[in-house]
Amino acid sequence: MPATDLHRTIDAVWRIESPHLIAALARMVRDVGIAEDLAQDALVTALERWPETGIPDNPGAWLMATAKRRAIDHLRRNQMLTRTHDQLGRAIDEANQVPPDLDSALDDPVGDDLLRLIFIACHPVLPTEGRIALTLRLLGGLTTPEIARAFLVPEPTIAQRIVRAKRTLSEAQIPFEVPRGAELKERLASVLEVIYLVFNEGYSATAGDNWLRPELCEDALRLGRILAGLVPDEPEVHGLVALMEIQASRARARTGPDGAPILLLEQNRARWDHVLIGRGLAALERAEQLGGTIGPYALQAAIAGCHARARTAADTDWRRIALLYSMLARVAPSPVVELNRAVAVGMAEGPAAGLTIVDTLSGEKALSGYHLLPAVRGDFLLKLGRRDEARAEFERAASLTRNTREQELLRSRAAAC
Amino acid sequence: MRFMMLMIPKGFESAPAKLDLDAARVTEMMKYNQALRDAGVLLALDGLHPPASGARVSFAGGRPKVTDGPFPEAKEVLGGYWMIRVNSQEEAIEWAKKCPGSENEVIEIRRVQEMEDFTPEVRQAAAGLNDLQHEARTRT
Numbered sequence: 001m002p003a004t005d006l007h008r009t010i011d012a013v014w015r016i017e018s019p020h021l022i023a024a025l026a027r028m029v030r031d032v033g034i035a036e037d038l039a040q041d042a043l044v045t046a047l048e049r050w051p052e053t054g055i056p057d058n059p060g061a062w063l064m065a066t067a068k069r070r071a072i073d074h075l076r077r078n079q080m081l082t083r084t085h086d087q088l089g090r091a092i093d094e095a096n097q098v099p100p101d102l103d104s105a106l107d108d109p110v111g112d113d114l115l116r117l118i119f120i121a122c123h124p125v126l127p128t129e130g131r132i133a134l135t136l137r138l139l140g141g142l143t144t145p146e147i148a149r150a151f152l153v154p155e156p157t158i159a160q161r162i163v164r165a166k167r168t169l170s171e172a173q174i175p176f177e178v179p180r181g182a183e184l185k186e187r188l189a190s191v192l193e194v195i196y197l198v199f200n201e202g203y204s205a206t207a208g209d210n211w212l213r214p215e216l217c218e219d220a221l222r223l224g225r226i227l228a229g230l231v232p233d234e235p236e237v238h239g240l241v242a243l244m245e246i247q248a249s250r251a252r253a254r255t256g257p258d259g260a261p262i263l264l265l266e267q268n269r270a271r272w273d274h275v276l277i278g279r280g281l282a283a284l285e286r287a288e289q290l291g292g293t294i295g296p297y298a299l300q301a302a303i304a305g306c307h308a309r310a311r312t313a314a315d316t317d318w319r320r321i322a323l324l325y326s327m328l329a330r331v332a333p334s335p336v337v338e339l340n341r342a343v344a345v346g347m348a349e350g351p352a353a354g355l356t357i358v359d360t361l362s363g364e365k366a367l368s369g370y371h372l373l374p375a376v377r378g379d380f381l382l383k384l385g386r387r388d389e390a391r392a393e394f395e396r397a398a399s400l401t402r403n404t405r406e407q408e409l410l411r412s413r414a415a416a417c
Numbered sequence: 418m419r420f421m422m423l424m425i426p427k428g429f430e431s432a433p434a435k436l437d438l439d440a441a442r443v444t445e446m447m448k449y450n451q452a453l454r455d456a457g458v459l460l461a462l463d464g465l466h467p468p469a470s471g472a473r474v475s476f477a478g479g480r481p482k483v484t485d486g487p488f489p490e491a492k493e494v495l496g497g498y499w500m501i502r503v504n505s506q507e508e509a510i511e512w513a514k515k516c517p518g519s520e521n522e523v524i525e526i527r528r529v530q531e532m533e534d535f536t537p538e539v540r541q542a543a544a545g546l547n548d549l550q551h552e553a554r555t556r557t
Contacts, residue, residue, distance in 0.1 A: 008507045016508060
């Protein structure tokens with residue numbers, strides 16, 4: 001097998017198998033840093049052996065068996081001062097169990113190992129950027145350079161975030177259990193936040209010239225779908241997946257042939273990916289069927305769903321969207337939600353009604369640097385015929401955004417006043 | 418990237434017209450289908466009725482000609498497919514390797530064409546292809 005093919009194959013194997021590998025090892029050694037090191041060691045061995053022996057039939061099981069042997073050595077060598085002799089013995093026994101069928105070496109039938117790893121990588125004790133980097137590394141199978149490229153951050157910075165995150169988890173002695181009950185809901189919020197942050201990074205760049213980094217959206221969607229399979233009874237997980245599926249459905253319609261951004265209401269809806277919309281609406285239904293108070297992700301998904309269901313912009317159910325925003329304002333109040341509600345009310349009841357709401361936000365410190373506030377205000381003013389004021393607002397909005405494509409769009413709106 | 422994993426079961430070319438699936442085999446395959454779903458890579462999957470109940474249309478000489486199945490000259494026929502979304506052909510191959518394929522089964526992996534793969538002329542000619550595909554999928 002030519003060398004390049006072999007390396008690409010090993011990359012592929014790593015991407016598929018590493019999260020399960022690291023998850024199982026983390027269960028054994030109770031430390032993600034050590035688990036990843038053991039997994040990496042197995043990878044190095046594979047890189048040494050497989051060029052001679054060829055890729056094994058079941059590469060995942062091969063890696064697991066290799067890593068397990070090292071894990072047992074590690075458990076024996078380390079004094080494991082925090083554990084009693086009995087616990088140590090039990091851990092070694094567990095690690096020594098050779099399943100009759102190599103396939104089940106990686107078996108995680110309930111998904112508990114993977115779930116445990118997700119919760120640990122997203123632990124609230126870590127800073128958000130550390131959680132994101134660690135999650136993408138341990139669960140996404142992304143390399144440090146890949147993560148750095150995705151977030152437009154130097155490689156050493158990402159490497160540092162990962163090192164610090166592992167150290168923090170080690171020092172804080174985080175218990176290696178899947179949280180249950182009320183703790184599960186709390187910790188789940190942190191996981192959902194990480195996944196959505198990754199998605200958003202891919203969906204709308206905050207700096208630079210490109211609006212989309214589609215691979216990150218794919219990674220976030222994949223993690224969300226995996227999580228929905230592992231924790232199927234939590235409505236907000238399905239809510240988040242629904243939101244991401246429906247937002248991702250617009251990816252091909254968001255930019256024109258020259259790369260210029262196209263606003264939602266002006267997009268060619270035939271370009272929307274209806275497979276993703278179908279999946280998103282199905283996930284939303286699951287969230288709603290599970291009952292309880294509708295959470296913020298499900299509400300945002302419902303809003304996105306309203307747009308997805310409208311054949312044309314004119315068919316949009318703005319009253320429903322305005323209602324959903326007012327529900328969102330109760331569950332997760334924020335000036336941005338209120339601004340979006342203003343837009344919906346403006347569409348449902350006219351620009352004057354929308355402007356009234358926007359004007360209540362003029363003093364909001366949280367929105368003082370937010371370009372969409374003057375952009376929305378400018379839009380209402382233009383519709384009310386107040387062109388000079390509208391122009392001023394669009395200019396102001398253009399000055400507040402760092403995304404050059406958005407700047408161009410806003411400047412052209414100002415010029416058209 | 419999207420890939421088709423095309424299942425080619427040896428012997429299917431001479432299978433009787435009436436579909437005769439083994440429930441135990443289907444159970445096994447469902448585990449694999451679940452795994453594809455759980456990993457977040459599955460886009461679509463279907464099984465096909467045997468060629469004995471199918472037909473072929475050929476176009477030699479500029480006129481369509483219909484031949485009813487089975488097709489004795491055919492050495493390999495399709496039994497079904499999966500469509501998956503992964504980052505590389507190597508990843509698709511690794512997934513195909515995990516399939517509980519039997520002694521007589523072969524999976525062929527083929528990348529799905531995207532607009533980005535076409536030359537500018539072809540892309541122009543194919544304008545509207547995406548819309549067509551999306552519209553068609555909504556109807557299922």
